[in-house]
Amino acid sequence: MALNAKTLSDEEYFYGHKACAGCGGSLAVRMALKVLGENSVAVLPAGCMSAVGFNFPQLCFSNNAIISTFAGTASMLTGIEAGLRAQGITDFHAVGFAGDGGTADIGIQALSGAIDRNDNIIYICYDNEAYMNTGIQKSSLTPFGARTTTTPAGENIRGNLRPKKNMFEIVAAHDIPYAATASIGYIDDFINKVEKASKINGTKYIHVIAPCPTGWGVATDETVDIAKEVVDCGLWYLAEYEDGGYKLNYRPKKFTDAADYLKRQGRFKHLTDDDIDIIKASRDKKWAYIDKNFK
Amino acid sequence: MKPYLRDKIPVGFEEIPDAPAYEAGYLVTKNAGWRNKRPVINSQKCVGCLRCYMYCPDGVIYKKDGKVDIDYDFCKGCEICRKVCKIGAIEMEAEK
Ligand SMILES: Cc1ncc(C[n+]2csc(CCOP(=O)(O)OP(=O)(O)O)c2C)c(N)n1
Ligand code: SF4
Ligand code: SF4
Ligand code: SF4
Ligand SMILES: [Mg+2]
Numbered sequence: 001m002a003l004n005a006k007t008l009s010d011e012e013y014f015y016g017h018k019a020c021a022g023c024g025g026s027l028a029v030r031m032a033l034k035v036l037g038e039n040s041v042a043v044l045p046a047g048c049m050s051a052v053g054f055n056f057p058q059l060c061f062s063n064n065a066i067i068s069t070f071a072g073t074a075s076m077l078t079g080i081e082a083g084l085r086a087q088g089i090t091d092f093h094a095v096g097f098a099g100d101g102g103t104a105d106i107g108i109q110a111l112s113g114a115i116d117r118n119d120n121i122i123y124i125c126y127d128n129e130a131y132m133n134t135g136i137q138k139s140s141l142t143p144f145g146a147r148t149t150t151t152p153a154g155e156n157i158r159g160n161l162r163p164k165k166n167m168f169e170i171v172a173a174h175d176i177p178y179a180a181t182a183s184i185g186y187i188d189d190f191i192n193k194v195e196k197a198s199k200i201n202g203t204k205y206i207h208v209i210a211p212c213p214t215g216w217g218v219a220t221d222e223t224v225d226i227a228k229e230v231v232d233c234g235l236w237y238l239a240e241y242e243d244g245g246y247k248l249n250y251r252p253k254k255f256t257d258a259a260d261y262l263k264r265q266g267r268f269k270h271l272t273d274d275d276i277d278i279i280k281a282s283r284d285k286k287w288a289y290i291d292k293n294f295k
Numbered sequence: 296m297k298p299y300l301r302d303k304i305p306v307g308f309e310e311i312p313d314a315p316a317y318e319a320g321y322l323v324t325k326n327a328g329w330r331n332k333r334p335v336i337n338s339q340k341c342v343g344c345l346r347c348y349m350y351c352p353d354g355v356i357y358k359k360d361g362k363v364d365i366d367y368d369f370c371k372g373c374e375i376c377r378k379v380c381k382i383g384a385i386e387m388e389a390e391k
Contacts, residue, residue, distance in 0.1 A: 026352045
């Protein structure tokens with residue numbers, strides 16, 4: 001049976017944390033742990049979720065949790081899984097929560113190695129599209145056009161020049177047992193993907209869009225709404241990779257206007273109509289690819 | 296069980312552990328002071344759909360008698376619950 005508000009555990013494992021009001025990343029961590037339960041061993045590298053979760057003596061994880069080196073989320077998961085297995089413990093989930101910077105830039109080598117060994121771990125990338133904890137610097141998952149402190153918007157250069165790295169398909173290209181994209185705006189889809197991952201042997205990767213009101217320049221109550229809109233306007237998609245093939249989980253009948261999605265965020269306010277046309281064209285190209293290659 | 300505030304706040308070196316490990320879920324400070332406005336649930340209107348419970352980033356909305364209630368010690372006043380409630384059962388009230 002599919003997991004939902006009624007069947008999901010009532011326990012809270014990420015509580016009293018110091019994330020900004022309305023933080024999308026904290027919702028992703030909270031929900032994943034409600035699915036995985038008390039016997040999860042969580043690994044968090046440098047980034048907002050470790051910064052807001054471990055402020056001794058305020059320790060906001062009610063399950064076992066540890067901060068890893070920035071680059072070492074996946075390798076620490078490997079070690080935890082091997083160590084518990086060596087002690088004969090089988091009833092646990094080694095789960096990592098790393099940001100976009102900690103995943104697509106800094107932790108990509110360790111992640112690639114873990115997938116190559118097919119270690120039995122769950123790796124969740126909560127993607128807020130920049131290095132938020134240090135004050136909004138560009139990562140390779142920052143989308144084209146976004147203003148960050150290292151990709152400022154001026155007259156000549158209008159925010160980030162590079163497209164968002166395709167982490168989902170990079171991971172899938174390892175022929176991983178299970179990979180998925182998700183958004184906290186579609187929370188039921190996300191929790192069911194976490195649940196599915198928890199039952200698969202080998203390495204699992206879930207890439208969840210988790211808006212950051214502070215870095216995106218939106219109000220604290222807009223987080224969930226905007227995480228839904230990014231899917232509805234086609235700039236993100238809900239999909240899975242399994243048994244060597246891609247599957248699309250949701251196809252919006254008609255995209256909502258991507259310009260509305262962009263213009264409501266401070267980080268995109270500077271974009272011109274031409275910039276927005278570039279973004280729409282790359283979206284349409286991506287969807288042509290999805291329609292051709294995803295089931 | 297919801298994690299709860301502890302009576303004992305470790306202060307001083309003798310109470311701080313030697314090893315870099317400590318009891319999980321040990322809470323000593325509230326987040327209530329972050330709020331300018333508090334969400335108030337109109338239990339007449341609430342139909343117990345649990346959308347607010349699912350989307351609260353802080354997990355401070357909990358199930359109660361087929362409806363929901365809020366742990367104000369840790370609510371930050373983000374208003375996500377108000378926004379996701381489709382029938383307008385949550386209103387914000389200014390904190391005094
Ligand atoms: C080796 C190393 N380099 C840099 C830092 C500083 N640092 C801490 S958190 C952070 C940003 C992390 O960004 P991301 O992984 O996207 O997570 P977010 O903060 O956005 O949640 C940086 C650069 C560090 N702690 N360690
Ligand atoms: S800066 Fe963004 S990601 Fe970090 S805690 Fe605040 S809202 Fe969450
Ligand atoms: S205002 Fe925010 S933190 Fe408070 S109960 Fe609503 S969603 Fe949760
Ligand atoms: S979203 Fe509204 S109706 Fe649904 S449980 Fe919450 S307060 Fe009640
Ligand atoms: Mg980030």
